[in-house]
Amino acid sequence: xxxxxxxxxxxxxxxxxxxxxxxxxxxxxxxxxxxxxxxxxxxxxxxxxxxxxxxxxxxxxxxxxxxxxxxxxxxxxxxxxxxxxxxxxxxxxxxxxxxxxxxxxxxxxxxxxxxxxxxxxxxxxxxxxxxxxxxxxxxxxxxxxxxxxxxxxxxxxxxxxxxxxxxxxxxxxxxxxxxxxxxxxxxxxxxxxxxxxxxxxxxxxxxxxxxxxxxxxxxxxxxxxxxxxxxxxxxxxxxxxxxxxxxxxxxxxxxxxxxxxxxxxxxxxxxxxxxxxxxxxxxxxxxxxxxxxxxxxxxxxxxxxxxxxxxxxxxxxxxxxxxxxxxxxxxxxxxxxxxxxxxxxxxxxxxxxxxxxxxxxxxxxxxxxxxxxxxxxx
Numbered sequence: 001x002x003x004x005x006x007x008x009x010x011x012x013x014x015x016x017x018x019x020x021x022x023x024x025x026x027x028x029x030x031x032x033x034x035x036x037x038x039x040x041x042x043x044x045x046x047x048x049x050x051x052x053x054x055x056x057x058x059x060x061x062x063x064x065x066x067x068x069x070x071x072x073x074x075x076x077x078x079x080x081x082x083x084x085x086x087x088x089x090x091x092x093x094x095x096x097x098x099x100x101x102x103x104x105x106x107x108x109x110x111x112x113x114x115x116x117x118x119x120x121x122x123x124x125x126x127x128x129x130x131x132x133x134x135x136x137x138x139x140x141x142x143x144x145x146x147x148x149x150x151x152x153x154x155x156x157x158x159x160x161x162x163x164x165x166x167x168x169x170x171x172x173x174x175x176x177x178x179x180x181x182x183x184x185x186x187x188x189x190x191x192x193x194x195x196x197x198x199x200x201x202x203x204x205x206x207x208x209x210x211x212x213x214x215x216x217x218x219x220x221x222x223x224x225x226x227x228x229x230x231x232x233x234x235x236x237x238x239x240x241x242x243x244x245x246x247x248x249x250x251x252x253x254x255x256x257x258x259x260x261x262x263x264x265x266x267x268x269x270x271x272x273x274x275x276x277x278x279x280x281x282x283x284x285x286x287x288x289x290x291x292x293x294x295x296x297x298x299x300x301x302x303x304x305x306x307x308x309x310x311x312x313x314x315x316x317x318x319x320x321x322x323x324x325x326x327x328x329x330x331x332x333x334x335x336x337x338x339x340x341x342x343x344x345x346x347x348x349x350x351x352x353x354x355x356x357x358x359x360x361x362x363x364x365x366x367x368x369x370x371x372x373x374x375x376x377x378x
Contacts, residue, residue, distance in 0.1 A: 010039045016354050017043040020334075023347045026315075027054035027223045027335045031258035032359055033266070034328040040258065046223040046335070048237075055221035057257045059208060060333035061245070062318035063311025065261065066254040067177050069200060069211075071108045071294020072268060073192070074180055075278045076199045078104075082187045085281065092183050096154055101166040104183065107176040108293040109286055115160035116173035117153045118248065130156060131247060134314050137229040137340040138236075144243035144314075147214050150178045153249055170288040174251025181250035192250065204267055208257035216242045218255055223335035225315025237337060240314050252311055261320045261331040269307055270326030283307060283324065301361030310352065314338055319352060321360065330359045 010032070017028040020043070027044030046054045077083045083092070085105050089112075090098040099113075106112040118133035131148065132139040157175040164171070181192045188195055193211040201209055210219070218241060227240040245253035256264075267273055274282065285297040300306045300323075308321040312334070319332040332355070336344050 010036070010041070012358060013039060013355075014041050014043070016351070016358060017041060017332075019354075020044075020347070020351045023351065024344060025334055025336045025347070025351070026226065029054045029056055029058060029060075029223070029258055029333045030355070031057075031262055031331045032329070033262055034359060044335075046221075048224065048226065048239075054223040054333070054335060057208070057259050058333060059210075059219045059222040059255050059257055060318050060335070061218065061225065061252075061314065061316035062254050062256045062261065062320075063248075063252040063313045063316065065256070065309050065311040065318050065320050066211075066250060066252045067311075068268070068294045068309045068320070069196060069254060069264070070177050070180050070184070070192075070250050071282065072273055073184055073195055073199050074104065074108060075274050075282060075293065077184065077187060077195075079275050079278055083183065089179060089183065092186050093179065096158060096179075098158070098179075099162070099166050103166075104180075105293065106166055107180050107183075109170070110172050110176055110289075110291055111167055111170050111286060112173070112176055113162040113164040113166050113169065113171070114173055114175045114179070115157040115163060116171070117157040117175050117178070118251070120160075120163065120171075120173075128160070130160075133247060134227065134338055135340050135342070138231060140247075140314075140340075141227055141229055141238055141240065144240060144247070145216060146247065147244055148246045148249070150182055150246075150249045153178050154182070170286050170291060172289075172291075174248060177251045178249045200264065200273065204260075204263055204272075206256070206260040206263060209260045209264075210255045212245050212253055212255065214244050214246050216244050218242070223316075223333070225335050226337040227315055228337050228339040240338075241316075243314060248313060252313055256318065258318075258331040258333050261318060262329045265307070265320050265322040265331070266326035266329050268326070269322045269324055301357045304360075306356065306360055312338075312348065317348065319355070321356060323360070328359065330355060 020028050029042040031040045042054045102112045117130040119130045120128045132143045196211045225241045228237045282293040315338040317334040321330040
């Protein structure tokens with residue numbers, strides 16, 4: 001199903017999302033804004049065993065796209081003089097005994113070296129577990145309504161060895177963004193959701209975007225999310241649309257829609273949320289992974305740059321891409337069957353490459369780098 005909101009019909013986009021469903025996704029909703037107008041379409045189903053397609057602008061758990069929202073709030077507080085970007089985090093959060101070399105910038109850029117509380121993957125293929133996350137199989141399913149406090153997640157991470165000396169390397173860690181959440185709350189004296197409404201959701205009119213803490217429900221309309229695990233040699237598939245998102249906290253707990261994600265990333269890149277100098281800081285990538293402050297900065301397949309963050313966990317995922325001026329955007333909501341083996345990871349990366357190629361590369365041959373390592377939870 002597609003809706004041409006303005007401009008021309010886009011059969012090539014509809015074909016890609018239908019092929020994504022053929023590759024194993026349960027459902028896909030896509031929204032594109034570019035020089036040809038605005039187009040939105042969906043394919044697959046919103047719920048296994050039914051025929052209804054995913055809603056064109058349904059709610060979805062956006063996973064690590066949350067990080068871009070959190071980073072934007074931190075930078076807005078930098079602009080207000082409440083936070084120093086290169087100030088040691090321990091100056092604000094002394095209770096954790098953080099390495100004094102870790103700055104606010106390092107949190108936002110994943111260069112702090114702090115252990116990832118959802119588990120760490122190492123270059124030699126080993127995995128060091130953290131809390132029961134979606135890499136944990138049945139253990140995550142059994143614990144999916146458990147409440148975790150953000151301080152609890154940070155303390156668990158800090159009980160593990162640091163991955164590297166602060167500022168010497170890059171490694172994706174959800175812990176960085178839980179610390180950023182606690183930083184926001186400490187300096188403002190208000191819950192992060194309140195600051196999010198004050199600084200982003202209210203000004204942009206993002207009525208479909210929510211930052212929950214322990215709330216298990218997702219507003220209608222929405223597609224359903226699934227998780228598969230092994231029990232007694234049998235594969236079990238469970239509807240995990242409802243779960244307590246405190247297990248991921250500000251590493252990936254937000255809910256949004258493709259329309260709201262478009263509005264947000266377009267406004268952010270268009271300079272409506274941050275002063276020019278802080279937007280430039282946000283979009284200055286470190287060398288290893290091309291990560292700025294809450295966004296990946298990538299070469300577009302047709303030349304130029306794309307600003308992006310993707311996120312996925314527990315059977316929902318969201319894509320968010322924009323040109324640096326905010327004029328062309330691609331946002332998507334996916335629902336799928338997640339599992340501890342992350343078996344949709346390759347299909348996720350291949351699909352995003354195709355979509356980015358079509359929208360930002362004019363459909364020409366070639367590929368774009370996927371915006372996030374396949375194994376990342378959040």
